[in-house]
Amino acid sequence: MHVIVATDGSRQSLAAAKHLKSFADPAKITTITVVAVIRPYAAVAFADDLAPASGKPADFDSLSFRDAADSATKAVAAVFDGWGPKVQVRIRSGSPANEIIKAAKQADAGLVVVAAGNRGLSDTVLLGSTAQRVQHSAPCPVLVVRPAPRKRKK
Amino acid sequence: MAEVSTPTTSDVEDDGGLRRSITGKQLFFYTLGDVLGSGIYVLIGLVAAAVGGAFWIAFAVGVSIAAITGTAYAELVTKYPQAAGAALYVNKAFGSRVLTFLITVSFLSASFAAAGSLAGGFASYFSTLWDGPPALLVTLVFVAVLTVVNFIGITESVVINMLMTFVELAGLILVLVIAVWYIFEGNADFGVLVDFDTGDTHWSLAILAGVALSFFAMTGFENTANVAEETIDPHKSFPRSLIGGMVTAGVVYVLVSMAAALTVPTDTLAGSPAALLEVVRTGILPLDTGFMTKLFSVIALVAITNTTLVAIVTQPRILYGMAKEDVVPGVFGKIHATRRSPWVGLLFSGAVVCGLLVVGTLVPAVEGTPLVERLALVTVLFLLFIYALVIVTCLKLRGTDEDERAFRANTPLLLIGLLGNLLILGWSVYDDPTSLLWCAGLLAIGVVLFLVEYFFGSRSSSTSAGATKEI
Numbered sequence: 001m002h003v004i005v006a007t008d009g010s011r012q013s014l015a016a017a018k019h020l021k022s023f024a025d026p027a028k029i030t031t032i033t034v035v036a037v038i039r040p041y042a043a044v045a046f047a048d049d050l051a052p053a054s055g056k057p058a059d060f061d062s063l064s065f066r067d068a069a070d071s072a073t074k075a076v077a078a079v080f081d082g083w084g085p086k087v088q089v090r091i092r093s094g095s096p097a098n099e100i101i102k103a104a105k106q107a108d109a110g111l112v113v114v115a116a117g118n119r120g121l122s123d124t125v126l127l128g129s130t131a132q133r134v135q136h137s138a139p140c141p142v143l144v145v146r147p148a149p150r151k152r153k154k
Numbered sequence: 155m156a157e158v159s160t161p162t163t164s165d166v167e168d169d170g171g172l173r174r175s176i177t178g179k180q181l182f183f184y185t186l187g188d189v190l191g192s193g194i195y196v197l198i199g200l201v202a203a204a205v206g207g208a209f210w211i212a213f214a215v216g217v218s219i220a221a222i223t224g225t226a227y228a229e230l231v232t233k234y235p236q237a238a239g240a241a242l243y244v245n246k247a248f249g250s251r252v253l254t255f256l257i258t259v260s261f262l263s264a265s266f267a268a269a270g271s272l273a274g275g276f277a278s279y280f281s282t283l284w285d286g287p288p289a290l291l292v293t294l295v296f297v298a299v300l301t302v303v304n305f306i307g308i309t310e311s312v313v314i315n316m317l318m319t320f321v322e323l324a325g326l327i328l329v330l331v332i333a334v335w336y337i338f339e340g341n342a343d344f345g346v347l348v349d350f351d352t353g354d355t356h357w358s359l360a361i362l363a364g365v366a367l368s369f370f371a372m373t374g375f376e377n378t379a380n381v382a383e384e385t386i387d388p389h390k391s392f393p394r395s396l397i398g399g400m401v402t403a404g405v406v407y408v409l410v411s412m413a414a415a416l417t418v419p420t421d422t423l424a425g426s427p428a429a430l431l432e433v434v435r436t437g438i439l440p441l442d443t444g445f446m447t448k449l450f451s452v453i454a455l456v457a458i459t460n461t462t463l464v465a466i467v468t469q470p471r472i473l474y475g476m477a478k479e480d481v482v483p484g485v486f487g488k489i490h491a492t493r494r495s496p497w498v499g500l501l502f503s504g505a506v507v508c509g510l511l512v513v514g515t516l517v518p519a520v521e522g523t524p525l526v527e528r529l530a531l532v533t534v535l536f537l538l539f540i541y542a543l544v545i546v547t548c549l550k551l552r553g554t555d556e557d558e559r560a561f562r563a564n565t566p567l568l569l570i571g572l573l574g575n576l577l578i579l580g581w582s583v584y585d586d587p588t589s590l591l592w593c594a595g596l597l598a599i600g601v602v603l604f605l606v607e608y609f610f611g612s613r614s615s616s617t618s619a620g621a622t623k624e625i
Contacts, residue, residue: 008494040176040384041315042307043470044496047489064236066383093175093384095311129492 001110002031003085006100008130009036009048009072012115016145017079020113026084034077035103036069038093045093050075066091097133105139113143176384178391180312185378185399187319190326191461193371194407195275195454198414199429205364206351207420210411212364217404219365219578220372222571223541224400225563226548227375228393231382232560233551235392239379240540241475246555247547252604257540259600262472264533264540266503268373269465270510271530272458273297279428279454282447290515294508300459300466301504305495318460325453326410329433333413336438342416351420363585366578370534371407375400376541377464380471393561428454466507470499482607532592535582542575 005020007013017034038046045065050072073089080087092099104112116131135142176184201209230243240261245254273293280292336342350357378396385392414423414433423429434450437443470486474496477487490497514525545568583590 009489010491010494012491038175038384039307039494040381041312041467042495043304043467043500044474044489044494045384047474047494047496049489064383 001029002033002107003029003111003113004100004104004107004109005032005034005076005113006096006115006130006134007034007036007050007072007076008096008115009046009050009068010115011049012145012147013072014050014076014079015147016113016115016143017076019145020143021079021083029085031086031088031107032077032080033103033107033109034073034087034089035100036073036089036091037096037099038065038069038091039096040093046072048072048075096130097137100130100134101138109140111141111143112138113145116144116146174384174386174388176312176381177386178395180316181378181381181385181391181395182399182402183316183319184381185375185396186403187315187322187460188374188377188464189372189400189403190319190322190406191272191374191457191459193373194326194410195279195428195430195457197367197371198411199423199426201364201367201411202415202420202429203424204360204367206360207346207349207415209364209368209420210347210408210415212361213368213371213411214404214408215361215574216365216368216370216578217372217400217407219571219574220369220375221397221400221404222563222567223545223575224375224397225393225561226545226568226571227379228396228561229548229563230544230551231379231392231396232389233555233557235382235385235388239376240544241472243544243547243551247550255604256597256600257543258472258476259603260533260536260597261540262469263529263596263600264536265465265469265472266506266510267529267533269297269462269469269503269507270514271527272462272465273507273511274514274527276455276458276462279431279451279458282428282431282451283455290511293511296459296462297466297504297507297511300463301500304463304466304470305490305493305497305500307493307495315460318456321453322457322460323406325430325450325457326406328450328453329410329413329430332433332436332438333416336417339438344416346415346420347412349420359581362577362581365574366581368407368411369538369578372400372403373534373537374461374464377468380464380468389557389559389561430454466500466503469503470496473499473502480607482603529592531582531586532589533596535579535589535593536596538575538579538582542572542579545572545575 003020003024005013005017007017036046046069048068048071051068069091070089073091077087077089090103092103100112100114103109112134114131114134116129131144135144198209201212205212234242234246236242241254241258244257245251248254270293273296274289276296277289277292281289333342350360375396378399382388382392385395410430414430417436417438418429418432422432426432431447431450431454434446435443439446473482473486476482477484477499486496486499486502488496488498510525510529517525548563549565549568
């Protein structure tokens with residue numbers, strides 16, 4: 001089975017990847033594709049929260065959203081290191097939900113893993129959550145990993 | 155979108171995992187929409203006032219200088235296809251942190267002031283539709299709504315972007331249709347097109363004034379560098395789409411200014427705050443004038459909205475880049491967990507523009523002009539300086555980072571463009587010497603910010619490191 005793991009550079013998407021690893025059987029998964037989608041017209045096309053803090057301020061030269069997407073996919077792919085399945089990374093650009101669905105169709109995926117944001121007002125009032133749109137029209141089952149209820153202190 | 159064809163360049167190779175999504179056509183419309191909205195609806199009257207019936211010549215010259223500046227941008231973008239724009243190029247060429255920072259601050263303040271004046275333009279067209287709410291309320295709601303729209307991410311839709319550009323074009327085509335109708339009725343007096351009426355000022359200064367004003371109608375093209383990184387086959391499609399978009403906008407401008415000169419007496423154009431509306435009001439087309447006026451106002455509103463949206467996308471992006479570079483406090487780099495938008499930057503930009511608008515209403519006039527208009531004119535000096543510097547940068551970076559695929563701008567043309575930019579800059583300062591004081595003041599704020607961050611900046615980087623450790 002081919003599994004698509006989507007990341008938007010958020011820590012929640014890293015948690016989703018770890019969640020998949022926590023219960024899935026690596027012997028049944030042939031390939032894992034980590035997909036990041038860059039949104040070219042957005043104010044910040046891709047933000048990577050997963051990169052280790054280098055301590056050194058970045059340069060103006062490094063405002064590359066492609067580099068940010070690249071490092072985010074690598075950080076998520078690292079979760080599956082040595083687990084068994086072949087891991088590959090893909091960076092696409094456009095509308096996140098559309099591109100995740102396209103990636104799933106192209107790879108003939110058996111499962112898509114996405115993270116959903118907060119269980120909050122913003123998710124229900126504001127339209128168009130990526131996770132919702134993916135589970136609405138994906139060609140395969142979708143695992144939506146919701147954030148844990150807040151018991152740890154933030 | 156990239157799926158339709160798989161170009162053979164290494165950039166788009168599927169196996170490498172890289173996919174870019176913006177086609178040359180989309181970039182063309184992005185440029186066109188960005189440029190068309192910025193000023194034609196308001197500026198045409200001012201240019202007519204400066205030059206007289208032959209003001210289309212001023213438009214032709216101003217637009218050409220802007221397009222030449224565009225070729226310098228195209229060359230640099232194909233060399234360094236990243237999202238940072240002018241600041242990045244200047245940093246590459248001169249390697250000076252202070253200069254880079256000041257360029258960024260100048261650009262940011264120009265962008266804030268432009269957004270404020272666009273909001274004002276929105277309110278004046280809005281009042282022709284519904285005279286109820288006070289202008290300040292309209293502008294504040296306008297800015298607030300656009301900020302929310304950016305937060306949710308509706309602007310990311312390519313379809314909406316294209317639609318708005320088509321509406322903008324439709325408005326200008328409507329003006330052209332009116333003029334063509336007028337010519338076919340045999341009423342047009344082509345003599346007006348060569349009529350110079352410069353008043354007391356010397357003709358060369360008058361033309362320079364017209365050129366400067368029409369040049370302002372082309373600003374906004376520099377924002378296309380925003381999407382450079384995501385353009386398919388940027389070496390080929392970026393120069394083509396950027397320059398193509400600017401030339402198209404320029405041709406439309408020249409035709410529209412000819413149309414306006416033919417159909418409406420120059421004095422009426424010069425005296426109107428919404429000059430293009432006068433063309434529609436002449437009632438040349440056998441349609442209900444009231445309806446046409448309303449339709450045209452709606453079109454103008456869409457045009458202004460489109461340009462303002464791009465400005466409001468660009469500001470938080472610049473702030474985000476600066477926060478990453480640690481020249482502004484790290485909070486500007488904060489990304490909303492669900493929406494993945496830089497919400498602090500967005501809020502801050504919205505608040506600054508709203509603040510400008512409120513202060514502008516409380517302090518109604520500075521040296522005879524409304525504050526926001528004044529700031530918009532002043533900060534255009536920054537833009538002119540940045541454009542000139544970008545041309546210099548382009549010439550200076552010749553020979554470094556050469557890539558045979560990169561677009562190469564025509565050198566003699568660049569020199570003409572540089573001269574043109576400097577002439578307009580010189581005229582603006584000559585015409586309005588106090589603007590230098592304003593610029594100095596704004597830059598001083600920038601320098602103070604730089605020093606503060608320089609000496610106390612380590613704090614913000616340690617907090618952002620703490621934030622990452624959280625989980």
